[in-house]
Amino acid sequence: MTENPEQSFEAALKALEDVVHKLESGDAPLDESIALYERGQQLRGICQARLDAAQARIEAIILGPDGSPQGTRPFDAD
Helix, strand or coil: CCCCCCCCHHHHHHHHHHHHHHHHHCCCCHHHHHHHHHHHHHHHHHHHHHHHHHHHHCEEEEECCCCCEEEEEECCCC
16 A cells, blocks of 8 residues: 555545545454554545645636626635
8 A cells, every 4th residue: 555646636535435434344453454544644645735736726816896807816815
């Protein structure tokens, strides 16, 4: 179970869901459960990084007084 930092959000999320399902089943021995938990943490990090990158790319459209688009600003700017 090696980490692939270039893994897509969707692939990482699916893998994370698989890990959670295996952990919730309670069928894995302790050592395997620990390894699954560690893998889940890696996958969570990949998903969070992808979400952070997506949010940074989102821009809000600034409308002028007449309602026409005047430009853009970063998503989280006030």
